[in-house]
Amino acid sequence: MTDEMVLRAQRFINTTYGNGATLGIPKLEENGRTGWTVMYALTRALQYEMGISALSNNFGPGTLSALQEKYGKLDETTIPSAKFCRIIQSALYCKGYDGGDIDGIYSSRVKAAVTKLNSDMGIGVTYPGSALWPKAVKGLFNMDAYVTVNDGSATVRSIQQWLNGRYIQRKDFYVIPCDGHHSRDVARSMLLAIQYELGMADGVANGAFGPGTRAGLKSHTVSTGASGVWVQLFTAAMVLNKRPVSFSSSFTSALASEVSAFQSFLRIAANGRGDYPTWASLLVSYGDQTRQGESCDGITKITPARAQTLKAAGYKYVGRYLYNPSTTSLPEKEIQPGELATIKEYGLRCFPIYQTWARSVDYYSVAQGVTDCLTAAFKAEEHGFKPGARIYFAVDYDAVDEDVTAYILPYFRSVKEQMDRLGSPYKIGVYGPRNACSRISEKGYADASFVSDMSSGFSGNLGYPMPENWAFDQIVTKTIGSGDGLIEIDNNIASGRDTGQGDFYPPPSQKLDTGFDVDFWSALLKEVEEYMQSIGRPGGTERLYTLRECLETIMAHDAAITSASRSHRMRKALVQTSAFWESCHYSYQDVTEDAGVVLHHTGVIPDWGKGLPGVTRTVDSSTGIARISGRTCILSRNNSIRAGLLDGKVLDSAADSDRWAMWQKVNQDKVFNLTTVPHLHIWAADGKKGDVEEEAPIRRPSLDYTETETFEVLRRYPARGTETEAHARERMPLYAIFEKYNRIVREA
Template identity: 80%
Template sequence: MADEMVIRAQRFINTTYGNGATLGIAKLEENGQTGWTVMYALTRALQYEMGISALSNNFGPGTLSALQSKYGKLDETTIPSANFCRIIQSALYCKGYDGGDIDGTYNSRVKAAVVKLNQNMGVDGTYPGSSLWPKVVKGLFNMDAYVTVNDGSETIRSIQQWLNGRYVLRSDFYVIPCDGHHSRDVAKSMLFAIQYELGMADGVANGVFGPGTQSGLKSHTLSTGSSGVWVQLFTAAMVLNKRPVSFTSSFTSSLADSVSVFQAFMKLAVNGQADFRTWSCLLVSYGDQTRQGEACDGVTKITPGRAQALKDAGYIYIGRYLYNPSTTDLPEKEIQPGELATIEQYGLRCYPIYQTWARSVDYYSPAQGVTDCMNAAFKAEEHGFKPGSRIYFAVDYDAVDEEVTSHILPYFRSIKEEMDQLGSPYKIGVYGPRNACARISAEGYAGTSFVSDMSSGFSGNLGYAMPENWAFDQIVTKVVGSGDGRIEIDNNIASGRDTGQGSFYPAPAQKLDIGFDLDYWAGLLQEADDYMESIGRPGGTGYVYTRQECLETIMNYDAAITSAARRYRMRKALIQTSAFWEFCHYSYKDIAEDAGVVLYHTGVIPDWGKDLPGVTRLVDSSTGIAKVSGRTAILSRNNSIRSGLLEGDILDSASDDDRWTMWQKSNQDNLFNLSTVPHLHIWGADGKQGDIHEETPQRRPALDYTDTETFEILRRYQGFGDQAVADAQLRMPLYAIFEKYNSIVRGS
């Protein structure tokens, strides 16, 4: 909404300074909206009126020094000109204060506004009255707020005001916002405050968590019964890190309990005291960098010598990269052949990381999310990571909050959606600064965070609390081992929320299937349709879909089918053949049976089945694309869950409720229906435990399956008896068609 007085301020700048030409800027848009463009213009105007020749958007040391030397303070006795006063009045309006009529007079309304401004900043004790002191003027000419905004915390605001009031006279301390939100400026002001209380002189105190500050903090351990300014600083740091404590000068038993909770959360020694490591974790993102982590990550191959060195140093969890698009840069960044076997042999565990570039905002887009998710999942399957492992997708740069909103969240939403489309083979994690990790996780796009806390200067780390779901906390780069065991790593603290993977599928001897190339679509359709026509299948009337519609549907789920085939080390043609065959044979009789299942479990014939003849109550039916019943879905998925191939709850195939639950998923969710097919094949190979006709177990589907094994699996999917054998014989040429095109695409 336009503010009339801000419009007047903008108009004043335009009319007084030649539509901005005098100030070296463009004409201001007279829209009544405050923003940096307006504040920059006012800053330049102030500099111009003080006779500063090199005008700048920045209210820096030169501007501040000029104010101090020329006027000392600004009031009705020192304001040098009417235009100078109009600039002050305009700035007050842009801050939300009553600046009078922008008439060049430092009148009672201006004085009242300045009194209020000083109070809001928390400096009224230092600067009583209605004069504007130079540091207050500096704070007036920016976009900081001095009242709570956007649901800001009153407790945090009281801390901000306290810091301003206590330290504003120190040389390098400037007025910080009092908006109720933690921020980069507030985080740095806390370090200045610590240094001032340690006795550091102006010019020595620098707001950096250096050796002097660390040494001083080691002698300021606090515990129950402590009191004074150090407790105020400590409780302020706790509040700013979103811990539920009061800002106080007394270290109570209740505060000690909260400290213990924080220490446990950060994986510190729990003692309820404000010791050095606790101070460190509150003041800087990396905390005490001498802490020994149980996790690490790096771009170097884990050899036997390095594995032993890492193990001897106390490491358990090793972060390694799934992919490196470069053949020359960091040649060992991607997991190397035999490396995971070495990690497993030495009793270590690995968590996978996916990053190609990811170092600037222009990398991130929904399309890139699709590409990265598919490539990461395929690479994870290729390297041997089992289903359920968590892949950490990277935000490896200082993403500001606006970029998280505009680019990073859409990218991760796309990853989540694509992983769902792949059948959720892997869980999703995020590597990045605290703010990005927290926001991505809050949206449900990542389950755990791998926090790049070593980058303490990132705006996404400064002023942000540790994400609640952190799994790994990256705090320092170090070298471990010597000789052939020497390796440079990033040392990470592990929370236990992700323990990586300790065993892996062996590397495949043959190439895994990859996504279908649409250049071959016409050929695949022609051969599949011609073959089905030649055998008269499905043949006759009463079938719901054309063969082309069936094949198009199957190929629309190619990514999920490919992912499942790679994950379970089977040929995707096995899944495609069973699904396509069954879908082609989906008839109106099947729909009537589906309606009968709904009638049985709900007592009502669904609208889509009311006009179908022969609808009778049925507890179950073969339904959906691949004609999967609730019972066989339960039995096959139970088998995979027990085998560690699939996560989920064991259901009872004899329970009407469980069958109904599973039937509805098979009937209504095409992706779920298709994702069950590989488990039906694995269950078939394992002997179809729980089925009416249990079978003799055979080797599970593999990349090197023989024709005999393939035939038997296709037959077991169909059922038992002569008809199943006959249909399996008819499906073998169809399998060969799918495999022909899959082998062309994968290159073997």
């Protein structure tokens, strides 16, 4: 939106200071919109009029000192020239205040604007009247707002104004924004305020959370009944951390209750008092770094001696990396052979982290998200993490908000979408600064946060509250143990939201299958079609799909099938064979039965079933790519849940509501349907518990399954009857074809 007076200010700069080569002021676009380019030009013009030779975009100490020495304050009696006044008037307009007619006169309109500016800044009591004092001038020549913007909080703004008014005359305290939003500048001003109240002199107080500040806060606990400036500072810190309290000088019982809630949220002693650990957590992201965490992460192999060290130190959860693409750098970063067995043996639990680089914005893209998700899932399967483990994908740099919007959110959306395509074998977490963690989680791309709070200077940590879904809070690096048990770790506070895994699949006895190589597509299709035609399968004219269409569907979901087979340590040819065979035999009669299921549960024949002859109410049917019924889906997944192979809730296979819910999923969600096939094979091998006719258990599908075992588990999928053995014999050569091409790829 064009502002006529800002437009006039731009024209004034262009006309008066058009010699950009000399002053470093580029020709401004005359668009009536303010911005840093305009403010930089005004700053250089002001410096030029003050006689400063080395002009700069920055309104720094030299400019402030020159202003103080030459004029003390700016008003109608001290302003040195009409040009100087026009610069001030232009800056006022760029801030949204009435600067008069940009005519070089410090008029009543300018005075009223300055008075309003001082009031909005919160310094009107300290500097009454219509004069501009040097620090106010510095605040005028930037892009900070002094009124609430973008849904800013009125309470936060009152805190910002209070800080400005109380501490503006201290040497290193400058006007902070009063826009209703917490920020890096506000966080630093809070620390300066603490230091000033502790009695630190100018030059000593520096806005850092150092030993003097820590020592001072330990003697300034506030609690119920207390009052005064320390309570104001404490309630201000609570408000800035988005706790539902009032900015007040009185410590009430209601405040104590909210303090207890905050302490419980951060896993510090919930005593309702503003003690040192609470002050620390409010003022700096890492809080009290002397806290002993129950979680840690590191780049060092957990040996038996190191596991004993961790156990003795009170650690329960260990974060370890799934992958390290380098063969020379950090040789123990990736989980090492036998390490997870050691972690289990010593009663520890492990949560996986995925990071190869992730240290700058140019790493993040949609394509990278796909690659990282596939690599992370496949490595998690290789190392032995069971389905349901949460993998933390990293944002290991100071990601500003614009980076999060433009690059990191699309990357995590891509990770989430790819994990869904894999059948969601693993949950997704995010490691990173507070802002990135919160925004990614709010979008639903991660369900837990591993917060890099140790990086307290990150702009993504300063001014941002702890993510609501935090699982681990990384606060300090430390070395513990001695001798062979010596280990350097990052000490993390655990919220209990994620407890990692304490039991793992053993190392694979043979190579796991990997993704299909499309170069073999034509050869695979030819062999499959020739074999199926040779046995007259599926036969008839009532089939929905051609052999080619069925195979294309199976291979289009190769990533999900690969991931599911790797997770459960079975050959993916077993899944491919069963799913392809059932898909080929999907008939119009199956569609009619499907329509009957919808009719039974909703009372309405679906649009796609209207016109089909013989649609009658049916409780359940075998449906979807692999022709799975709601009942067998429940029974097989229940079996895996009880065996610890799958996360989820045990359902009632006899309950209409549960069968209908699962039927809809296997009917409509191809990935869910296909990733249920391994559970059907496991259930079949376990003896089909809950089925009408249970069978004798056999060894569960594994990478070294014999031909006899493969035949038997194929025979049990999905039904009983006299034809099952004949059908299984027909499927065995089909299994051999899929396995032939899978073996070529995995052994390449």
